[in-house]
Amino acid sequence: MKRTLLACLLLTAAWGAAADSHVAFPTTYRGDFHVKSMVIQQGHPLFEAVGGMHHLYANKKALAGYKAGGKFADGAVITFDLFEAVAQDNAIAEGAHKAVLVMARDSRKFKATDGWGYQVFDPKTRKASLDAKAAAECHACHLQQKDKGFVFSALRD
Amino acid sequence: MKRTLLACLLLTAAWGAAADSHVAFPTTYRGDFHVKSMVIQQGHPLFEAVGGMHHLYANKKALAGYKAGGKFADGAVITFDLFEAVAQDNAIAEGAHKAVLVMARDSRKFKATDGWGYQVFDPKTRKASLDAKAAAECHACHLQQKDKGFVFSALRD
Numbered sequence: 577m578k579r580t581l582l583a584c585l586l587l588t589a590a591w592g593a594a595a596d597s598h599v600a601f602p603t604t605y606r607g608d609f610h611v612k613s614m615v616i617q618q619g620h621p622l623f624e625a626v627g628g629m630h631h632l633y634a635n636k637k638a639l640a641g642y643k644a645g646g647k648f649a650d651g652a653v654i655t656f657d658l659f660e661a662v663a664q665d666n667a668i669a670e671g672a673h674k675a676v677l678v679m680a681r682d683s684r685k686f687k688a689t690d691g692w693g694y695q696v697f698d699p700k701t702r703k704a705s706l707d708a709k710a711a712a713e714c715h716a717c718h719l720q721q722k723d724k725g726f727v728f729s730a731l732r733d
Numbered sequence: 734m735k736r737t738l739l740a741c742l743l744l745t746a747a748w749g750a751a752a753d754s755h756v757a758f759p760t761t762y763r764g765d766f767h768v769k770s771m772v773i774q775q776g777h778p779l780f781e782a783v784g785g786m787h788h789l790y791a792n793k794k795a796l797a798g799y800k801a802g803g804k805f806a807d808g809a810v811i812t813f814d815l816f817e818a819v820a821q822d823n824a825i826a827e828g829a830h831k832a833v834l835v836m837a838r839d840s841r842k843f844k845a846t847d848g849w850g851y852q853v854f855d856p857k858t859r860k861a862s863l864d865a866k867a868a869a870e871c872h873a874c875h876l877q878q879k880d881k882g883f884v885f886s887a888l889r890d
Contacts, residue, residue: 610767612827613788620823631770666776668825670769670889732827 599680599695601702605655608633611642611729615661615668626677629661629670632729637681646725650691652681654727673699679718679727689715692726756837756852758859762812765790768799768886772818772825783834786818786827789886794838803882807848809838811884830856836875836884846872849883 602608611632616622633655634642641648655678660671676697683691694714696705706714718726759765768789773779790812791799798805812835817828833854840848851871853862863871875883 607766609764610788610790613770613786614827615772615825617823617825623823629770631767633767666774666780668772668774670771673889732830 598685599678599693599704601676601697601704602635602653602655602678602680605633605635605653605657605676608635608653608655609639611654611731617661626656626658626675627661628659628674629668630656630658632656641681641725642727642729642731646721646723646727648681648691648725648727650682650684654679654729675699676702688712690719690722690726692718755842756835756850756861758833758854758861759792759810759812759835759837762790762792762810762814762833765792765810765812766796768811768888774818783813783815783832784818785831786816786825788814790814798838798882799884799886799888803878803880803884805838805848805882805884807839807841811836811886832856833859845869847876847879847883849875 611634613629613631615629616627618627620627635651635653637649638652638654641652655676657676658674660674662669662671676699678693678695678697680686680693680695681691682693686693689712692715694706694711697703698705715726718728721728724730768791770786770788772786773784775784777784792808792810794806795809795811798809812833814833815831817831819826819828833856835850835852835854837843837850837852838848839850843850846869849872851863851868854860855862872883875885878885881887
């Protein structure tokens with residue numbers, strides 16, 4: 577009985593720790609609302625990090641947050657879907673899928689970063705690559721958008 | 734009685750004629766599925782017609798058509814949302830909203846163009862600008878995609 581209780585406690589502790597730092601892969605983001613797209617080219621300060629063509633998708637709660645001028649409720653998820661930008665014959669098209677970046681809102685889980693969790697996933701393996709320090713660096717930059725709920729993008733008029 | 738009948742017939746005929754050539758503005762397209770995006774630049778053969786950054790959106794029936802390898806059912810609507818492409822500081826962003834282009838599927842109404850109706854709308858006034866001849870020219874180009882349901886775009890893998 578004691579051993580079972582101990583196992584349960586350890587399991588709970590482990591799950592709790594994982595939950596605190598964990599941003600889930602946004603499995604349904606391809607059906608989410610398309611907010612906007614952009615091409616980041618060589619020479620841009622973000623080229624190394626997110627060079628290519630990206631599309632931003634908002635789930636229902638994130639869409640409501642954009643519409644409310646940056647008041648994002650827990651459960652809001654914004655996905656930044658990144659592709660190679662293939663420039664050819666005077667056109668720029670989507671190339672290989674580079675990464676899936678996510679901002680997920682949970683004011684309790686991600687209290688240290690003002691309620692936003694950040695993660696970068698490999699699009700094929702769905703393996704996450706950001707540690708807590710890197711996520712904090714994401715947020716350090718997003719801090720300049722504090723009055724827009726820490727989000728850079730906006731809906732079109 | 735005769736006059737009422739005549740009025741009804743005239744009304745039906747007028748509605749029928751309008752319906753035959755009419756593609757409706759896709760009022761809910763912003764919530765539709767985002768298929769892909771592309772930037773068409775100066776020097777591209779389509780620059781005069783659709784230069785800028787565009788996003789393709791599919792309503793539910795159109796999405797099912799893409800998934801079925803190009804078998805589009807009546808009611809499928811594909812929207813080509815066109816913006817100025819603003820190149821600045823090594824990035825390309827969406828600028829002014831230029832036009833909303835539409836392909837709408839109705840095998841009866843648009844029999845002359847293999848079941849697809851084509852239209853171009855002003856995004857602000859929603860005024861349509863294509864006549865039947867111009868729509869036929871759209872289709873003449875889309876004919877090369879006959880084995881894909883006359884549609885150029887495709888879902889990503």
